[in-house]
Amino acid sequence: MTPPNGTSSLAVDEKSAATPPRKSGRGALLFFRRWLAHPLRMGSIIPSSAALCARVVRQAWPKDGEVVLELGSGTGVVARALLAAGLPPDRLVVVEIEPDMVEMLRETLPGVTVIQGDAREAARLLPARFQGRIGSVICGIPLVLLPVPEQRRFIDAMNAVAPGRGFIHFSYCVTSPLPYKKHQLVAKREEWTPLNFPPASVWRYTPSA
Numbered sequence: 001m002t003p004p005n006g007t008s009s010l011a012v013d014e015k016s017a018a019t020p021p022r023k024s025g026r027g028a029l030l031f032f033r034r035w036l037a038h039p040l041r042m043g044s045i046i047p048s049s050a051a052l053c054a055r056v057v058r059q060a061w062p063k064d065g066e067v068v069l070e071l072g073s074g075t076g077v078v079a080r081a082l083l084a085a086g087l088p089p090d091r092l093v094v095v096e097i098e099p100d101m102v103e104m105l106r107e108t109l110p111g112v113t114v115i116q117g118d119a120r121e122a123a124r125l126l127p128a129r130f131q132g133r134i135g136s137v138i139c140g141i142p143l144v145l146l147p148v149p150e151q152r153r154f155i156d157a158m159n160a161v162a163p164g165r166g167f168i169h170f171s172y173c174v175t176s177p178l179p180y181k182k183h184q185l186v187a188k189r190e191e192w193t194p195l196n197f198p199p200a201s202v203w204r205y206t207p208s209a
Ligand SMILES: C[S@@+](CC[C@H](N)C(=O)[O-])C[C@H]1O[C@@H](n2cnc3c(N)ncnc32)[C@H](O)[C@@H]1O
Pocket: 041, 042, 043, 044, 046, 047, 048, 071, 072, 073, 074, 075, 076, 077, 078, 095, 096, 097, 098, 101, 117, 118, 119, 120, 140, 141, 142
């Protein structure tokens, strides 16, 4: 599998990711309704743009045979971008806490493993067949809005499912959304795009030595 790294690949990815997903109007409406109900848990009123998804895909692309785990999949825009870039559905696992979003993910992402639950329980929720196979973790959950001990619980969960790998996290913050030194992490802002509302960055966090 060719990683979507080069400029031309990115253009292709953005085009694919921009392809309206099935029932996209329903997705946007659902997203907005869930934001009204849980603004802090959602962290955004609309799903991520194609431009942001393409950057997440580039940063999270796994090695051959490895599985991608996405936490906080929402209406599935990042998942669809991964599939459009060539990730086989049986190498993608998504976790989402909102039951009606899970229902939509199950309808629209055939072959993908969709788990309903709290990402902090990822180690318990992950089916045995995926254990030891997670190559990259994408976190779309707005960690910046959480107190430090709660952030820690997410980070511990990600470390439990993909020890030593770290994770990709996208955020609208100008500076690191996580106090990374407190969490013994190294932070790198890999990408930024103004083509998202609001403009967003893609961060890579890895455990410090
Ligand atoms: C900012 S939205 C991102 C959605 C999608 N990834 C995107 O880019 O459009 C955050 C998502 O995380 C989900 N979420 C929040 N807390 C969660 C948790 N503890 N476990 C699983 N999902 C959670 C929300 O329901 C929401 O769908």
